Amino acid sequence: QVQLVESGGGLVQAGGSLRLSCAASGLTFSTYAMGWFRQAPGKEREFVAAISISGGRTYYADSVKGRFTISRDNAKNTVYLQLNNLKPEDTAVYYCAADATMFVATIGGAYDYWGQGTQVTVSS
Secondary structure (H helix, E strand, C coil): CCEEEEECCEEEECCCCEEEEEEEECCCHHHCEEEEEEECCCCCCEEEEEECCCCCCEEECCCCCCCEEEEEECCCCEEEEEECCCCHHHCEEEEEEEECCCCCCCCHHHCCEECCCEEEEEEC
């Protein structure tokens, strides 16, 4: 049974930082591209960042480029999202997702497995 478990969310002031983690089990982690998505209240889910199976390629939404960093540790079956210089508009539930294809996707429908999400709230 595949499980993706996010952690690291919380309440932070604008300008602050958080580090999200997503621990994967039940799959061969090193063969999955990984992504982070977020969904704010009343809004559709949106792409945040993605990383290739080796970690050599990363992709970011324009809204987070330069502030967020995605990384992975295949030995620990974990993908991370470092969130810096947070803004109130970053408030959302953040989800990690796993994609079994070789290609890094920015579309949620391409992903095979999803975590339950972790709440990030940024106060102004």
